[in-house]
Amino acid sequence: MFKIEDQPKLVEWPVSVNVPQDGGKIKKNTFTAEFELITQEELDAIYKDGGTDVDLLRQVLFNCTGVCDAEGKPIDFNDDLRDKLINIPYVRSALVAAYVECSHGKAAARKN
Template sequence: MANGFVLTKTLRVEWPVKVRVPLDGGRVTEQTFTAVFQVQRDSDVKKLEFATLDVGLLQEALVGAKGIKTPEGEDVEWDEEVKETLIELPHTRLALVAAYNEASAGRRAKN
């Protein structure tokens, strides 16, 4: 039996996020975690203010994350404070937006 397209009104996906973390001397290190996105409808995205589009989109779409550690190596439990921290830091916000765009467009995650 061939797989057919399944049309759903909502879509939740786990997607890899690659964050380029800035280091002293102009260097960066790449770190990864998995975001859980609730893919937003275009009509909902269009309602967001352009100046805060990325923040507003992530506040709605980012519904979880896995694989985040503290500096001591402990697992970070998902909560609203973690979500806000990820959105407020430019390097994680940019990585999350890139991952969301891949996931919502159905593009294969880059290795």
């Protein structure tokens, strides 16, 4: 049975980031993001008047775990970390891809 939920739903979802490396290579890294699933109307409203992926992520990204500093120490989520992640193009694209995958009900890619 399928139940329609009236309340916003928060979902934890894996984010796979391809970090550019010398020689045209990438290093795969992952962390977990917590997204609020918004309605199609809300999504359309974000982009309608020139909104961007940055605007989307500021609205739907509520938490991240598995993000560390240069020394490998976990960083607690806050607005500064959110904005720092969004400001890195390859992280922003990974977050948007993860949100789209999540909001469309597609299973996350499995690790091999």
